[in-house]
Amino acid sequence: MPSAPVRIKICGVTCLHDAEAAVAAGADMLGLIFAPSSVRRVEVETARAIAAAVRGRVETVAVFQDAPADAINATVAHIGCDFVQLHGQEAPALAAVVIRPVIRAVVVTAATVENGVRPWVQAKNVAHLLFDRPKAQPEAGWETQLDRLWRAVTSETDRFPGSFVAGGLSAENVPEVIRRWRPYGVDVASGVESAPGRKDAGRMQAFCRAVRQALEPV
Template sequence: MRPLVKICGITRVHDAMIAAALGADFLGLNLFPRSPRSLSLGKAREIADAVRGQVRTVGVFVNTPSRELMAIMDTIGLDFAQLHGDEWPDEVAVLGKRAIKVFRSLPVTPVHIARHPHVWGFLVDTPSAKLFGGTGITWDWRGLREVRSPKPMIIAGGISPENVRRALTESAADGVDVNSGVEVSPGVKDPRRMKMLFEELKRGRT
């Protein structure tokens, strides 16, 4: 089965439609104001509406109170919320299977996973004290290989067409989250590199 693919940091309808046509499973819309790829609610809704029914949309949030977050999700029509902050397990649980919890500290342990039994899945990203995703920096994917999770495990951080197959092989992850690896500048996707990514994935893991 092909790994799950999330193209994150989408800021343009055109890019969203290309990613959906290529076969992306998820599109990430950044709603963290301090991100260079941050979107207004109106723009996020425009993008989500353009691809509705073709691909699932994921809002990227950092420490947004659960009540406010759910209202934003309903306004835009998002399928999932990706939680990049230090959200308490009780806040994450409110979202249930609409939540994707991000781990930004390594190693990921069974304790981390057990704290969030209700989520759809997990995303493991490059540790950073200043950035909440979109670092463009890789990490040692082999550290995830022995982690057992009953939910999908997705990896992020510096993934590109050039290393995606190796990343999946070394991590044994269920999918990848790709952002800067398919961009020409923050928030502007390169159709050629997105196509390269999916062509590499068709070749299978290394």
């Protein structure tokens, strides 16, 4: 089992009420999405209020998709978040000019090759990888593809601190994810919602409890 607690990132928080409920449930990180196409997109001023309210209790992650560096940095400076997550077709060089540590999302498919992931491991200012499922049509055999990439990344460097697993997680399946991959963190959005962009306090509590219990000795 992991030697340290698995970090819990609750992503797609869109209001202060849900942010406070996530903190109370036991989240370690809150994801604030700025991708225009996302149903969980948060307004900048709302994100700023959330980041200010939870500062010192949890970390906040600003999530972007194919945004230019100047727009990312302006938003991040305004809201005062802790990390930037890049979730598009960005080049690894972008991480070096972002003003917060980067979490790089990797959508895992049969076409995702190790040589496409390694430059992010080696890039300046990349703190973590986040391995995600395809959204539109989740691939059969996704777990096998993740196994392949996970071994390639985690076996070749001692400096890289760890990776997240995301995509389709819930209180019911997250213990098996933790046992199988021993991730640095897990990321959940729809699995703790009552509707897209609306978090459910009970589901967040159940998810966080399931993560903590997965770490307990059998």
